[in-house]
Amino acid sequence: MKMELIQPFINAADAVLAQGLQSPMSIGNLSMEQEAYRRKGVAALVLLTGDIEGRIVFDLDPETAVRVASCFAGAELPESDELVRETVCELANQVTGNAISVLNDQGFHFRVHPPVLHISEHGPQSTEDTEALVICFETARGSVFMNIALRYNACRSDELATAAGR
Amino acid sequence: MEQFASLKRTKDGQPVRYLVVDDSVFARKNLARIVETFGGQVAGEAGDGMTAITEYERINPDIVLMDITMPQMEGIEAAEKIVGQHPEARIVMVSSVGYQENIVAALQRGARHFVQKPVKPEVLYEVIKYVLGEDGVVSNAAGAGA
Numbered sequence: 092m093k094m095e096l097i098q099p100f101i102n103a104a105d106a107v108l109a110q111g112l113q114s115p116m117s118i119g120n121l122s123m124e125q126e127a128y129r130r131k132g133v134a135a136l137v138l139l140t141g142d143i144e145g146r147i148v149f150d151l152d153p154e155t156a157v158r159v160a161s162c163f164a165g166a167e168l169p170e171s172d173e174l175v176r177e178t179v180c181e182l183a184n185q186v187t188g189n190a191i192s193v194l195n196d197q198g199f200h201f202r203v204h205p206p207v208l209h210i211s212e213h214g215p216q217s218t219e220d221t222e223a224l225v226i227c228f229e230t231a232r233g234s235v236f237m238n239i240a241l242r243y244n245a246c247r248s249d250e251l252a253t254a255a256g257r
Numbered sequence: 258m259e260q261f262a263s264l265k266r267t268k269d270g271q272p273v274r275y276l277v278v279d280d281s282v283f284a285r286k287n288l289a290r291i292v293e294t295f296g297g298q299v300a301g302e303a304g305d306g307m308t309a310i311t312e313y314e315r316i317n318p319d320i321v322l323m324d325i326t327m328p329q330m331e332g333i334e335a336a337e338k339i340v341g342q343h344p345e346a347r348i349v350m351v352s353s354v355g356y357q358e359n360i361v362a363a364l365q366r367g368a369r370h371f372v373q374k375p376v377k378p379e380v381l382y383e384v385i386k387y388v389l390g391e392d393g394v395v396s397n398a399a400g401a402g403a
Contacts, residue, residue, distance in 0.1 A: 110375050163283070165290065177283040184281065184326070185374045188353025192373070195356035203354060205280060205326055 096143060096194070096241050097224060103189035104228055104237055107182065111163045112230055119227035119234065131236060132156055133176055134209040135183035139191065141201035145241035148209055149183040155233030162232055180206040186237070261382050263296025263396040264389065266319060273385070273393060274300040276316060278309040278332065279324040279351070284374070288322055288351065291378045295385065296396065306330025306338075313339050313346065319392070320385060323368070325352035325359065333363050340367030347388050351376060 101118070108116050133156035137147045151159060153170055160178035161168045168174055183206040191201050223240040264273050275292050277299055279285045289299045301316045303309040305327045313321065321339065325332040336348045350363045355373035363371055369388045372381050386393060 107375050110377070160283075164286065174283055174286070177281055181281045181283045184284075185353040188326075188355070188374065192354055192356040192359075195358065203326060205328060 097239060099190040099193040100147065100186065100237065100239055101226065102193070103186045104226075104235070107185045107189065108228060108230055108235060111182070112159065112232055113162070114231040116228050116230040116235075119229040120225070121227070122225050124223040124225050124238065130209060133179045135176075135180040135206045136209040137183050137187045137206045138204040139187070139201050139241065140204070142199040142244050143194070143201060143241050144244050145239070147183065147187055147241075148236075148238040149179060149186070150209075150236040150238060151179060151233065155235065158232040159230070159235070176208055180208060182235075259294065259378055261295050261378070264382075264385060264393050265296065265396045267392050267394045270394075270396075272296055272298040273320060273389065274298050274316070274318045276301045276303065276309065276312055276318040276321045278303045278306070278312075278321060278327070278335070280304050280327040281324075284324065288376065291376060291381060292322075292385075294378060295382055297385075306332060306335030309335045310338055313343070319347065320388065321346065321348040322351050323348050325350060325354055325363070333359075333366055333368070336363065336368050337366040349381075349384055349388060351381075 105116065131150045132152035134148055134150040139145055156175050156179055157168060157170050160175040163178050164174060187203055191203055195201065223238050226237045228235040228237065265271060266273055275297050277285050277288045279288065285302050292299060300318050301312040303312045307330045309321070309323065323332040323336055332350060332352065336350065339346050339348065348368045350368045350371045351374060353374040355371065360371045370384045372384055386395070
């Protein structure tokens, strides 16, 4: 997975989290995930199709999700509140939307699908083509995990290879 | 939340009435909270483009805040349909997807402006003032959020 695809997501997460939580954040652990994705808590999944395909998962442990959602909502929310899950979905939506805006202006074309709650314990296992990068953002409200598995669409890859061969 | 001078309707001095359209409940609540700090009133909400069209007919708002990526009917298509029936409609697209193509498409199909999420209240305030033009007036009294 190319860094040029990942960097816009890191920048967008930085901007969205810093604004929403009104405090700076830092990047903690960064790792490649070989095994099947395992959900940590409240997770939202966004699918991308187009020149670049794959998925982004935002995952927060339940306590962090409540703290982050409460901060975004400007009021203390109970863990059972639907708004906690809604906030995680909207967080995923905003980060993905901001990132693909940058990539689109660089010439990549996508369709971003509305975020959905990821409720199963496991996700599909990464493959060589769609290896997943897991980035942990350390915020004042807890750790936010972004799990990205993206790849160039085969047609787009051919175009890039052709262009590089010129 | 930041304080803003109230934006009122010029014609009757009443609060500006908003229709907030977004499939995310969180995003709708957040936008409602912001426009209330402008002294505005959320007259209606919708979670998709189809409902936005019927809600527009029902409440005839001064401003529509419209998301783009939504189920059933996306925001740009809904904006086009509303403006087709009501050329005076003032629709501001509010979306996290803010690339050039999308913005141009929205403006070409009838939206008056575009604000990227996450929404900065001060940016939205200026956009709404601009879109209201002479039909809006800044009142000395602060907004409800003040």
